[in-house]
Amino acid sequence: xxxxxxxxxxxxxxxxxxxxxxxxxxxxxxxxxxxxxxxxxxxxxxxxxxxxxxxxxxxxxxxxxxxxxxxxxxxxxxxxxxxxxxxxxxxxxxxxxxxxxxxxxxxxxxxxxxxxxxxxxxxxxxxxxxxxxxxxxxxxxxxxxxxxxxxxxxxxxxxxxxxxxxxxxxxxxxxxxxxxxxxxxxxxxxxxxxxxxxxxxxxxxxxxxxxxxxxxxxxxxxxxxxxxxxxxxxxxxxxxxxxxxxxxxxxxxxxxxxxxxxxxxxxxxxxxxxxxxxxxxxxxxxxxxxxxxxxxxxxxxxxxxxxxxxxxxxxxxxxxxxxxxxxxxxxxx
Numbered sequence: 001x002x003x004x005x006x007x008x009x010x011x012x013x014x015x016x017x018x019x020x021x022x023x024x025x026x027x028x029x030x031x032x033x034x035x036x037x038x039x040x041x042x043x044x045x046x047x048x049x050x051x052x053x054x055x056x057x058x059x060x061x062x063x064x065x066x067x068x069x070x071x072x073x074x075x076x077x078x079x080x081x082x083x084x085x086x087x088x089x090x091x092x093x094x095x096x097x098x099x100x101x102x103x104x105x106x107x108x109x110x111x112x113x114x115x116x117x118x119x120x121x122x123x124x125x126x127x128x129x130x131x132x133x134x135x136x137x138x139x140x141x142x143x144x145x146x147x148x149x150x151x152x153x154x155x156x157x158x159x160x161x162x163x164x165x166x167x168x169x170x171x172x173x174x175x176x177x178x179x180x181x182x183x184x185x186x187x188x189x190x191x192x193x194x195x196x197x198x199x200x201x202x203x204x205x206x207x208x209x210x211x212x213x214x215x216x217x218x219x220x221x222x223x224x225x226x227x228x229x230x231x232x233x234x235x236x237x238x239x240x241x242x243x244x245x246x247x248x249x250x251x252x253x254x255x256x257x258x259x260x261x262x263x264x265x266x267x268x269x270x271x272x273x274x275x276x277x278x279x280x281x282x283x284x285x286x287x288x289x290x291x292x293x294x295x296x297x298x299x300x301x302x303x304x305x306x307x308x309x310x311x312x313x314x315x316x317x318x319x320x321x322x323x324x325x326x327x328x329x330x331x332x333x
Contacts, residue, residue, distance in 0.1 A: 001194065004207070005189050005201050006207065007202075010207060011173060014209065017081040017210055018157070019078070019210050020091060021092060024088070025073060029215075039237065043241055047144045050143045054139050054143040059133060062119075075109075076106045079098075079226075080226055080229035088149075104123055109222075151240065151275070155269065156211050156213065158234075173185060173187065179209070192230070198220075205228055207229075208228070209232065211231075216233055219231035235269060252265070252324040255324065259286065263276060264299060270303070270311060273309070299314065
């Protein structure tokens with residue numbers, strides 16, 4: 001069990017961030033799992049040949065994947081993001097520039113003096129191995145994740161939008177209470193259900209919440225002089241690659257029409273117009289027309305995140321979907 005004590009000041013410093021590099025590392029565990037969750041099956045089947053064909057050096061053998069028991073990844077492999085969204089190239093170059101003392105400190109924190117292979121090479125030749133690792137991370141990203149990143153990012157930004165709204169309206173404690181089944185908030189301590197036994201005090205460091213697609217668990221990053229990061233599964237992940245089910249919510253379709261009903265159901269996870277178009281297989285102009293009608297009908301709301309406009313269900317829209325989705329079909333006489 002990992003226990004993190006949070007003062008009121010610590011809670012006020014809690015923030016959200018996206019990290020393509022954390023996503024990359026999490027995807028490696030999914031790709032190498034002997035029993036991966038079924039929602040990742042389509043991505044694994046499509047990605048594994050590209051991974052096997054990629055020219056990779058130390059990255060290919062770095063992670064001792066287990067489906068049970070601890071999996072240690074030193075913190076220098078995926079630093080905690082310092083901005084809400086950093087480009088993956090910048091994150092990887094930060095790995096390349098890691099100070100040798102930080103590498104050795106991270107390795108000692110995980111394994112003490114008995115650092116196992118292949119991590120022992122990083123202790124002995126940190127500059128060389130960091131350089132090779134950074135090159136491999138770039139190669140892996142291009143081979144397996146670059147094409148999917150716009151879709152992943154749309155889901156993650158929608159998750160961030162929902163959490164940011166909860167932070168603003170309800171406060172960080174309310175967000176921690178329902179962040180993930182393996183996270184328990186018992187003021188003033190947050191508990192993470194992990195194999196490690198650790199007691200952490202932030203001592204002025206921010207707590208950074210990092211939504212991820214490629215995890216069902218929670219991940220911990222503990223930068224000694226920077227921040228503490230918690231990676232958790234974003235909502236909407238299970239449906240990311242799921243095929244659309246035939247049929248649908250008939251009463252909702254009868255009321256709104258098939259297209260607008262599909263858009264309204266899809267907005268259970270906030271999304272942009274283009275993301276909805278890709279997800280539903282509609283033209284962006286069609287989705288935009290449906291969104292305009294739904295917005296004028298006071299069923300959805302708009303939020304701007306940097307240059308993107310996200311749509312999501314408001315309270316009325318969510319109630320309508322929930323009511324009609326659960327309503328039984330009338331029997332014919």
